[in-house]
Amino acid sequence: MDINVIFRIAGIGILISVLNMVLKQAGKEEQAQMLTLSGVVIVLLMVIQLIQRLFDDIRSVFGF
Amino acid sequence: MGFFSVLGFMLIVAVLLLIIRKERPEMAVLLAIAAAGMVMVSLLKYVADILLVFEAMARKASVRTEYLTLIIRIVGIAYLAGFGAQICKDAGETGMAAKIELAGKIFILSMGIPVMAGLLDVILKAF
Numbered sequence A: 001m002d003i004n005v006i007f008r009i010a011g012i013g014i015l016i017s018v019l020n021m022v023l024k025q026a027g028k029e030e031q032a033q034m035l036t037l038s039g040v041v042i043v044l045l046m047v048i049q050l051i052q053r054l055f056d057d058i059r060s061v062f063g064f
Numbered sequence B: 001m002g003f004f005s006v007l008g009f010m011l012i013v014a015v016l017l018l019i020i021r022k023e024r025p026e027m028a029v030l031l032a033i034a035a036a037g038m039v040m041v042s043l044l045k046y047v048a049d050i051l052l053v054f055e056a057m058a059r060k061a062s063v064r065t066e067y068l069t070l071i072i073r074i075v076g077i078a079y080l081a082g083f084g085a086q087i088c089k090d091a092g093e094t095g096m097a098a099k100i101e102l103a104g105k106i107f108i109l110s111m112g113i114p115v116m117a118g119l120l121d122v123i124l125k126a127f
Helices: A003-025 A029-062 B003-023 B025-060 B065-090 B094-126
Strands: none
Touching: A003 A029, A003 B003, A003 B025, A029 B025, A029 B065, B003 B025, B025 B065, B065 B094
């Protein structure tokens, strides 16, 4: 239950939203969309690792 | 991982979620999933200890072991169904949450069938 992963995800989220504002100011809408998608993909990969660890632990505890 | 660390952890996550949810709601959902997953992992230790105590008691009461493993598996499904349904509700997808709960109920029911069949046999044999 290390808080670092949470701060990392929150940091990526905040960074993405800030960069989006900057890109929107600069008039580059499509880059902003690409940036949002890449942010979601990165965070999704991190979350999937956590979920996989959760499912393995549950499988071992509950004997699935 | 005492209770206080879970509480503190969740308060921090709640604040971070509030910050992120305004601009990037999808990131907030991902963060909620990650936090919920981590807390569930850390709670698993305590659930495992409780289950061990139940197993010891059941062995003393000479309950048949396949019923016990069935019950433990049902508790696992309930544990996960609650996890998934709550995350879908947080994301605003109450429909998905209902589907997850329905699936959980169906799997639990399908696992409970042999127990009910065994019970019926015992009752019929008695009369």
